[in-house]
Amino acid sequence: xxxxxxxxxxxxxxxxxxxxxxxxxxxxxxxxxxxxxxxxxxxxxxxxxxxxxxxxxxxxxxxxxxxxxxxxxxxxxxxxxxxxxxxxxxxxxxxxxxxxxxxxxxxxxxxxxxxxxx
Amino acid sequence: xxxxxxxxxxxxxxxxxxxxxxxxxxxxxxxxxxxxxxxxxxxxxxxxxxxxxxxxxxxxxxxxxxxxxxxxxxxxxxxxxxxxxxxxxxxxxxxxxxxxxxxxxxxxxxxxxxxxxx
Numbered sequence: 244x245x246x247x248x249x250x251x252x253x254x255x256x257x258x259x260x261x262x263x264x265x266x267x268x269x270x271x272x273x274x275x276x277x278x279x280x281x282x283x284x285x286x287x288x289x290x291x292x293x294x295x296x297x298x299x300x301x302x303x304x305x306x307x308x309x310x311x312x313x314x315x316x317x318x319x320x321x322x323x324x325x326x327x328x329x330x331x332x333x334x335x336x337x338x339x340x341x342x343x344x345x346x347x348x349x350x351x352x353x354x355x356x357x358x359x360x361x
Numbered sequence: 362x363x364x365x366x367x368x369x370x371x372x373x374x375x376x377x378x379x380x381x382x383x384x385x386x387x388x389x390x391x392x393x394x395x396x397x398x399x400x401x402x403x404x405x406x407x408x409x410x411x412x413x414x415x416x417x418x419x420x421x422x423x424x425x426x427x428x429x430x431x432x433x434x435x436x437x438x439x440x441x442x443x444x445x446x447x448x449x450x451x452x453x454x455x456x457x458x459x460x461x462x463x464x465x466x467x468x469x470x471x472x473x474x475x476x477x478x479x
Binding site: 244245246248251253255257286287288289291300301302304306308309311313315318319320322324326328330353354355357359361 | 362363364366369371373375404405406407409418419420422426427429431433436437438440442444446448471472473475477479
């Protein structure tokens with residue numbers, strides 16, 4: 244397709260901590276620290292908690308593309324995406340480091356990833 | 362991984378209309394109409410135009426997960442994602458219809474997709 248902007252990692256993550264899976268604010272703080280650590284620039288974000296012990300959904304728009312998370316506490320399940328373009332610098336390893344940090348944050352019991360070079 | 366929330370379609374789309382690739386407001390209107398048509402519920406959104414003939418980036422967070430778009434007019438290139446969970450109803454065909462509508466909106470000259478069942 245000509246131009247290849249960067250790496251998109253899609254992860255399905257198992258987590259047994261229902262409290263963590265319902266806590267949008269804690270996750271927001273974690274992702275703010277993570278994006279700052281990797282010097283990524285946020286253009287805006289949406290975090291929404293479904294409440295009542297349900298999950299949350301969050302997206303952070305970045306100069307370098309985006310990251311997204313959706314949680315289902317009732318199934319001990321997370322879908323997490325990080326897509327970073329290499330427009331300004333090579334970010335493939337950053338995307339992988341952000342996945343690793345997310346897996347650790349949720350103390351994942353198992354996870355499966357797809358790496359898509361776009 | 363146990364629970365399988367839904368279908369995520371990732372598309373790389375070629376488009377030669379640089380004006381359309383730079384027009385965040387027109388795309389926002391298009392996606393609002395598209396999500397309304399398919400009775401999807403928005404939880405919030407971020408649209409950012411890079412200005413100066415550059416592209417834009419946009420994410421709409423949905424009750425059913427999210428859609429995202431990033432454009433690169435300088436390369437005639439779009440990355441588009443739509444991820445719809447089947448929590449409330451079966452949405453696989455809706456995701457495919459939204460891809461088709463997006464391909465038409467940009468008068469794509471070529472496109473490539475990955476369908477990931479998550």
